[in-house]
Amino acid sequence: xxxxxxxxxxxxxxxxxxxxxxxxxxxxxxxxxxxxxxxxxxxxxxxxxxxxxxxxxxxxxxxxxxxxxxxxxxxxxxxxxxxxxxxxxxxxxxxxxxxxxxxxxxxxxxxxxxxxxxxxxxxxxxxxxxxxxxxxxxxxxxxxxxxxxxxxxxxxxxxxxxxxxxxxxxxxxxxxxxxxxxxxxxxxxxxxxxxxxxxxxxxxxxxxxxxxxxxxxxxxxxxxxxxxxxxxxxxxxxxxxxxxxxxxxxxxxxxxxxxxxxxxxxxxxxxxxxxxxxxxxxxxxxxxxxxxxxxxxx
Amino acid sequence: xxxxxxxxxxxxxxxxxxxxxxxxxxxxxxxxxxxxxxxxxxxxxxxxxxxxxxxxxxxxxxxxxxxxxxxxxxxxxxxxxxxxxxxxxxxxxxxxxxxxxxxxxxxxxxxxxxxxxxxxxxxxxxxxxxxxxxxxxxxxxxxxxxxxxxxxxxxxxxxxxxxxxxxxxxxxxxxxxxxxxxxxxxxxxxxxxxxxxxxxxxxxxxxxxxxxxxxxxxxxxxxxxxxxxxxxxxxxxxxxxxxxxxxxxxxxxxxxxxxxxxxx
Numbered sequence: 001x002x003x004x005x006x007x008x009x010x011x012x013x014x015x016x017x018x019x020x021x022x023x024x025x026x027x028x029x030x031x032x033x034x035x036x037x038x039x040x041x042x043x044x045x046x047x048x049x050x051x052x053x054x055x056x057x058x059x060x061x062x063x064x065x066x067x068x069x070x071x072x073x074x075x076x077x078x079x080x081x082x083x084x085x086x087x088x089x090x091x092x093x094x095x096x097x098x099x100x101x102x103x104x105x106x107x108x109x110x111x112x113x114x115x116x117x118x119x120x121x122x123x124x125x126x127x128x129x130x131x132x133x134x135x136x137x138x139x140x141x142x143x144x145x146x147x148x149x150x151x152x153x154x155x156x157x158x159x160x161x162x163x164x165x166x167x168x169x170x171x172x173x174x175x176x177x178x179x180x181x182x183x184x185x186x187x188x189x190x191x192x193x194x195x196x197x198x199x200x201x202x203x204x205x206x207x208x209x210x211x212x213x214x215x216x217x218x219x220x221x222x223x224x225x226x227x228x229x230x231x232x233x234x235x236x237x238x239x240x241x242x243x244x245x246x247x248x249x250x251x252x253x254x255x256x257x258x259x260x261x262x263x264x265x266x267x268x269x270x271x272x273x274x275x276x277x278x279x280x281x282x283x284x285x286x287x288x289x290x291x292x293x294x295x296x297x298x
Numbered sequence: 299x300x301x302x303x304x305x306x307x308x309x310x311x312x313x314x315x316x317x318x319x320x321x322x323x324x325x326x327x328x329x330x331x332x333x334x335x336x337x338x339x340x341x342x343x344x345x346x347x348x349x350x351x352x353x354x355x356x357x358x359x360x361x362x363x364x365x366x367x368x369x370x371x372x373x374x375x376x377x378x379x380x381x382x383x384x385x386x387x388x389x390x391x392x393x394x395x396x397x398x399x400x401x402x403x404x405x406x407x408x409x410x411x412x413x414x415x416x417x418x419x420x421x422x423x424x425x426x427x428x429x430x431x432x433x434x435x436x437x438x439x440x441x442x443x444x445x446x447x448x449x450x451x452x453x454x455x456x457x458x459x460x461x462x463x464x465x466x467x468x469x470x471x472x473x474x475x476x477x478x479x480x481x482x483x484x485x486x487x488x489x490x491x492x493x494x495x496x497x498x499x500x501x502x503x504x505x506x507x508x509x510x511x512x513x514x515x516x517x518x519x520x521x522x523x524x525x526x527x528x529x530x531x532x533x534x535x536x537x538x539x540x541x542x543x544x545x546x547x548x549x550x551x552x553x554x555x556x557x558x559x560x561x562x
Contacts, residue, residue, distance in 0.1 A: 070455060
C-alpha cells in the first residue's frame with residue numbers, strides 16, 4: 001500500500017532518475033516536492049490519530065480527524081488536482097506549479113486545518129481514559145529497535161534519532177529542516193505522541209516554506225541515464241524511510257530496480273510490540289504502526 | 299471536566315456533513331479536470347499524437363478507424379489532453395463517470411464522445427438494496443489510494459451511512475463486493491472465495507483503473523487486468539483513484555437514489 005505515500009515514492013524515483021542522469025531537479029521543483037511530502041505526512045498522521053482514537057472508542061477525535069485528513073488531501077489536490085499527488089512529481093522536476101495566489105490560498109486553508117487538528121488532538125491528549133489505554137502497551141525497547149533496524153516514526157518513538165530528512169538530507173531538506181520529533185518509551189503512547197509532534201512541526205515547516213518559495217523553472221533537462229551505474233535514493237515518507245535503488249546496464253537501461261518500503265523494516269517491530277500483550281491490545285498496537293502489507297513484499 | 303469541554307467543542311462545530319445530493323455537489327479541485335470527452339470527428343488525418351503519450355495504452359487509433367479512448371484504463375494524467383493538436387480530447391470537469399457496462403467507458407465515436415452513465419439496478423434489486431446495501435471491500439493488490447478514497451465516504455463529511463450503505467467485515471454479512479486493485483495472482487483465490495461467500499443476489503463494483511482494466515499493471519504476468527476476469531462486474535467507477543464524489547455518485551446512481559434525492 002504505497003498509494004498513501006505517492007509523493008515519497010515518486011520523489012525517490014525522480015531523484016534516482018536525476019542522479020543517474022547526472023543532474024538535479026530545479027530548486028523550485030525540489031521546494032514543491034518538500035511541500036507535497038509534508039502535506040502527505042500531515043494527512044496520514046492526522047488520519048492515524050483519528051484511527052487510534054476510534055480504536056479506544058474516543059469518537060470526537062475520530063470524527064474530526066477523519067474529516068481533517070481529507071482537508072490535507074484536498075490541499076495536495078490544490079497543487080495538482082489529485083488528492084494523492086499523482087502526476088505531480090516527474091523525473092526532472094514537477095508537472096504543476098504552486099503559483100503565489102495558490103500558495104496564499106494554501107496557507108490560509110492550512111492554518112485553519114492545523115488549528116482544527118491541534119484542537120481535535122488536544123481533546124484526545126486531555127482525556128485520562130485515552131492516555132491510560134495507550135501507556136505501557138505494545139512496548140518496543142530502544143535496544144530492540146536498534147537491533148532490528150526500526151525506521152521512521154516507530155524508531156523515533158523508541159527514542160532513536162532516525163530521520164532521513166536529518167540523517168541524509170536530500171532535495172529541499174538540505175536547505176530547510178524541521179526538528180526531528182523523538183519520544184522515549186516505545187509504547188503506543190509514544191508512537192501517537194511522535195505523530196502528534198510531527199503534525200505540529202510539519203505544519204510549522206510548511207507555513208515557513210510556503211512563505212519562502214524558490215524561484216525559477218519547474219522542470220529541467222533529463223539526459224539519458226549513465227551506463228553501468230548504481231544509484232540510491234532515500235526519502236523520509238510518513239511511515240519512515242523509502243529507499244529506491246537502481247543499477248543500469250551497459251546500454252543505460254535498468255538492470256535491476258529495487259524498492260524497500262519502510263514496512264519491510266517495521267513489521268518485526270509490531271511482532272515485538274505484541275509480545276505478552278492481551279489480544280484486545282492488538283488493534284491499537286497495529287494502528288500505532290499502521291504498516292502496509294504489500295509494502296513488505298516490495 | 300474534559301467530557302463536558304469535549305462535548306461543548308463538538309457541538310460548536312455543528313453538523314459537518316455535506317448537503318449533497320439535495321444540495322449542490324462539492325467542487326472538484328480545479329486541476330482535477332473531471333471526466334474526459336473525446337470527439338473523434340475533430341481528429342486530423344494521420345495524427346496519432348495521443349497514442350504514444352498514454353502511460354496505460356488507453357488510446358488506440360487503428361488505420362481508418364476513429365480514435366478510441368478507454369476511460370476504464372485511464373489514470374487521468376491528461377497527457378493526451380495537452381498534446382492533442384485539434385483539441386479532440388478535452389476535460390469536462392464533470393465528476394460523474396460510473397457506468398454499468400464496460401464498453402460504455404470507450405469514448406470517441408459519434409454519439410459516444412462521453413461516458414454513458416450508469417442506469418439504476420432493476421426494480422427487484424432496487425427493492426432489495428435501495429435502502430440498505432452492505433458491501434465487503436476486497437483490495438486485490440490495490441495501492442491503498444482507491445481504498446482510502448472509498449473509506450473516506452464513511453467520515454462525517456460524506457456520511458455514507460445516511461444512504462443506507464455500509465462496509466462490513468465479512469462477505470457473509472454483505473450484499474456485494476467493492477473491488478480495488480488489478481487482482482494479483484495472489485489474491486485471485488481470495489477474491490473468488492469472497493464472491494462465493496456472498497449470498498445471491500449480489501452485486502460487484504470495480505473501483506479505479508486497476509480494478510477495471512489493470513491500470514498501470516495492464517498486461518503484467520502476475521495480474522489479471524482487473525476484476526472482470528474473475529467475477530461479473532455490475533458497476534465500473536473509473537479514476538486513479540476516483541474522487542470520493544465520483545465513487546458516491548456511482549453508488550447512488552446504481553441504487554437509483556439520485557433520482558429520489560434531487561437538489562432542492
